[in-house]
Structures are given as structure tokens and as C-alpha cells.
Amino acid sequence: MDDTAVNDIARFFRRLQWALVALAVLWLVWLMGPVLTPFVVAALLGWLGDPLVDRLQRAGRSRNTAVVLVFALMALLLALALLILVPTLQRQIATLVHSLPNYRDWFVDTAIPWLEQRTRLDLSTWLNPEYLIEQLRVHWERAGGVATTALGYLSRSGFAVFAMVANVVLIPVLTFFFLRDWDVFVERVASLVPRDHLGTASRLAKESSDMLGGFLRGQFTVMLILGAMYGFGLWAIGIDLGLLIGIVAGLLTFVPYLGPASGVIFGVIAALVQHGDWKHVAGVLAVFGIGQVIESYWLTPKLVGDRIGLHPVAVIFAVLAGGQLFGFLGMLLALPVAAVANVLLRYAHARYTQSRLYAGQSPAPGVGAERVSGGGIIVPADSDDEGEGKA
Incomplete structure (x- = not known):
């Protein structure tokens, strides 16, 4: 067996060892969550x-x-x-x-008949409080x-x-x-950290910390501002539960689209139960519409931006997956882990686009030889760009 095969086997066992260590750490975190x-x-x-x-x-x-x-x-x-x-x-x-009796009466006398008329389903039997009791x-x-x-x-x-x-x-x-x-x-x-990798590890750790810190501070500020805006806006148009609905909508802003959607639903129901006219419903829609314009065009770009670099679906998945695997501790760790993983994936992508596996070793038939520049862009090998000669 030559030295190359021995080195490959040794590298495989080292990676297997680190994988087992990672699994053991995750198991301990799961056991010691509380x-x-x-x-x-x-x-x-x-x-x-x-x-x-x-x-x-x-x-x-x-x-x-x-x-x-x-x-x-x-x-x-x-x-x-x-x-x-x-x-x-x-x-x-x-x-x-x-106000619960008023909401119950509105639900039984108004909401259910309205839904039955449009869906032609017999909902009153299934949703009637007497039937449920x-x-x-x-x-x-x-x-x-x-x-x-x-x-x-x-x-x-x-x-x-x-x-x-x-x-x-x-x-x-x-x-x-x-x-x-x-x-x-x-x-x-x-x-x-091994001395040969200290510079790279420090840079990646700083990127992760800056990205996550900016996101959390900005998102928390956006939640506070929107909760106050929604609460005082609904209170100003005469919704008795406006402050509670605004606080809930502001907190749920952490999950994209859930905060304003829940606020609109609860606010419209509260307006219909309390006032029963479309003027207050229009007021609720105006409050959340103005809030969404301010959040989309000023608050989020100014305070949050794209600092975590994750799609909203990825944020939701990270929080839910962390909660499912490790409970409340997993939800706390979800975004930090997601931010670190995002930075590592960017680093891995940059390394991959500069690797021989990505660039290939032989040119395609009929096409001049190509190689990868420092920025990951494929350029002809005979390019006279001075910078490419140094890449």
C-alpha cells in the first residue's frame, strides 16, 4: 500500500473521529437542555x-x-x-x-351564518357552543x-x-x-485553534458575530417600534384591545409576514365585534398598511438590512427545527447556528469556485482553455488582463 492510500485512510478516520465528537456534543446538548x-x-x-x-x-x-x-x-x-x-x-x-361574551355572540350570530352563506356548509352544528359542550x-x-x-x-x-x-x-x-x-x-x-488556521477562523468568527449581532439588534428594535406603532394606532381609532393586538403583532414580526397578517385578522375581528361598521375596519387596515410601508421602506432597510444573509424561509425553518430538536434551547441557538453556518457556506463556496474540481482540467472541444479568476469568474487563458496573470 503506497503512502497516498495510507494518508487517505488516515484522513478518513480523522474526519470520522470529528464527526463522532460532533454527534456526542449534540447528544449532550439535547440531554442537558434545561x-x-x-x-x-x-x-x-x-x-x-x-x-x-x-x-x-x-x-x-x-x-x-x-x-x-x-x-x-x-x-x-x-x-x-x-x-x-x-x-x-x-x-x-x-x-x-x-368582552368574551360579545365575541362569542358575534361568532355564533354573525360569522358562522356569513361563512355558511358563502361556503354552503353546515358549520353551525359543528361550531355551536352548545354542541361542543x-x-x-x-x-x-x-x-x-x-x-x-x-x-x-x-x-x-x-x-x-x-x-x-x-x-x-x-x-x-x-x-x-x-x-x-x-x-x-x-x-x-x-x-x-491551530495556528495555521487562526487567521481564517478569526475572520469567519468576526463575520458571524457582526452579521448576527446586527440582525438581532436591528430586528429587536423593529419589533419594539412596530409594536408601539400598531398598538397606539389601533388605540387611536377606538379599538379597546388595540394595545394587546399591537404588542402581539409586533412580537410576531420576528417571523416574516406572520406579524402583520395576525394583527390584521385580530384587528378586523375586534373592530367588527366592538363597532360593527366598515369605517373602523378601514382604520385597522390603514394602521397596518402604513406600518408595513414604514417597515418595508425605512425600518428594515435602515436597522436590519440583509445582515444575516438568510432568506425568511430559512430563518423560519431554523427556529422551528431548533425548537423541534432541542426545545427552547434550540430556538435560542437557531439563529446563531444559522448565521455561523451561512458564513461557513459562503467560505466553502468561495473555496469551491477557486478549486480544480470547479474549474476543470481540460478545455472543451473547440473552445480556448479557460480558468477561474480570483473572483470566481471564468476567463479565457489567453486574456491579456494584467490582474489575471496574478490570480
């Missing part, structure tokens, strides 16, 4: 706050002082959000509970068994509730330490 969740949340907060800490350090403050200032700012913003949102949401939910009574024994099982699970999950509270308490403590020692963690990880 334990790792507060660490991941704190790491994301520390990563988002580290640029501001570095900026304060460059302004002349010590690392500890900068960390305390940034941590206090983050805690203040969280406290203000809770002080503003919690009472507002409490009032809006109380209004919703008080009767079906529940008929199957009460089975429902009672399910309820008993659920209550038994809840009674056995007291430790899980305690663990969740402990995680919430841990997050600010861990965030402070991640803010303080973020640069130390980065240096220790960089020290493990």
Missing part, C-alpha cells in the same frame, strides 16, 4: 452587551466600571419594560375577558382521564418549577460574569 438554557441566554446577553463595554473601555473607563454601567443599563431597561408592559397587558387581558359531556370520562394525567404530571413536576425559578434567578448573575470575562473567553477559545 441546564444549559440560562447559560445560553446569559451568553447571548453578554455577547450583545460586550461591544458597548469595549466602547466604554476605549473611552477611558476600567473593565469593571464599564461592565457595571452596561449591566445597570440592561437591568434598567428590563425594569422599565416590565413596569410599562405588565400593567398594560393586565388591563388589556381584563378587557378581553370582559355536549360533546365534552359525552366524552367527559376520557377528558377526565387526560386531565387526571396532566394534573398528576404537574404534581410530580414541582422540581421542574423550582428549576425554572432558579434559572430565572441565575440569568442576571451569569450575564454579569459573561460581560466581565467575555474577552477572556474569546482568547481562551482562540488559543485552542
